Amino acid sequence: MKKLSLGSIAAAAIAVTLALPASAQNIAIVNGKAVPKARAEALAQQVARSGRPVTPELEGQIKDEVIAREIFMQEAQKLGLDATEDFKTQLELARQTILIRELFADFQKKNPVTDEEIKAEYDKFAAANGGKEYKARHILVEKESEAKDIIARLKKGAKFEDIAKKQSKDPGSGAKGGDLDWANPGSYVKEFTEALIKLNKGQTTDAPVQSQFGWHVIRLDDVRQAQLPKLDEVKPQIAQQLQQQRLAKFQEDLRAKAKVE
Numbered sequence: 001m002k003k004l005s006l007g008s009i010a011a012a013a014i015a016v017t018l019a020l021p022a023s024a025q026n027i028a029i030v031n032g033k034a035v036p037k038a039r040a041e042a043l044a045q046q047v048a049r050s051g052r053p054v055t056p057e058l059e060g061q062i063k064d065e066v067i068a069r070e071i072f073m074q075e076a077q078k079l080g081l082d083a084t085e086d087f088k089t090q091l092e093l094a095r096q097t098i099l100i101r102e103l104f105a106d107f108q109k110k111n112p113v114t115d116e117e118i119k120a121e122y123d124k125f126a127a128a129n130g131g132k133e134y135k136a137r138h139i140l141v142e143k144e145s146e147a148k149d150i151i152a153r154l155k156k157g158a159k160f161e162d163i164a165k166k167q168s169k170d171p172g173s174g175a176k177g178g179d180l181d182w183a184n185p186g187s188y189v190k191e192f193t194e195a196l197i198k199l200n201k202g203q204t205t206d207a208p209v210q211s212q213f214g215w216h217v218i219r220l221d222d223v224r225q226a227q228l229p230k231l232d233e234v235k236p237q238i239a240q241q242l243q244q245q246r247l248a249k250f251q252e253d254l255r256a257k258a259k260v261e
Contacts, residue, residue: 025037025038027039027040027063027066027067028063028066028067028070030067030070030071030074031071031074033070033074035066035067035070039066039069040059040062040063040066043062043065043066044058044059044062047062104247104250107247107250108243108246108247111246111250113239113242113243113246117242118231118235118238118239118242119231121238121241121242122231122234122235122238125228125234125238126228128186129184129226129228130226130228131184131225131226132185132223132224132225132226133182133183133184133223133224133225133226133227134182134183134184134185134196134197134220134222134223135180135181135182135183135220135221135222135223135224136180136183136196136218136219136220136221137160137161137164137173137177137178137179137180137218137219137221138164138168138170138173138178138180138192138216138217138218138219139160139163139164139167139168139174139178139216139217140168140169140170140173140174140213140214140215140216141167141168141169141214141215141217142169142214142215143215144208144210144215146167146215147208147215147216147217148207148208150163150167150217151204151205151206151207151208151217154204154217160177160178160204160219161177161178162177164176164177164178165177165178169214170213178219182224182227184226185197189211189212189213190211191209191210191211192209192211192216192218195209195216195218196218196220199218199219199220200220201220201221201222201223202219202220202221203219203220204217204218204219204220205217205218205219
């Protein structure tokens, strides 16, 4: 049996050592072409960002998907489909989409929303929506005469809810007996608000109230102090809103600086 020299053993060991990292970087070899492991990792990251857990079973599915894509891509290249103008245009659009997404992600990473900014936005919200909330009902009709007739019937004992369901032209509240639920009075049109805040609990307007929508008959069911969510409950939504506003401003500034001919 032929003896191996120390030099040949060392050379073989070096060759194995060098080969390991290269193979570890590939998920498979398809028709002699290496499929980088980075592709599977990128897909796994996309799945993770969507909130879905990357289980061992899913990792296997991702590997199969990456290999299938390589097989199909090789066939498309063999047919010359990557040389068509349509493909080149779509490829450029895809490149733009990815690059723009990276630009926006980089901007948001470098310009995070602070806790102080979130608190300031919450305080503005609380100031605008604090105070009293009113639980009201209304019946909306087209003519003043209709509204006056409804008020007269209510005074004789007719049920507000029944009339609202039959006659109100406000489909949202009409189906619920005129119920507008709890709301800040400032959320209504001026004429409605002015009439509403003058009512006592359980009282109905003595005269029809006209607005841009028609003629209203309004009843006040209850009043309470505004029930505002706590800062911690809405913090994620406020952060997202501020982030979107900041990104929109960034986009507007880029458009304004660009020279478009």
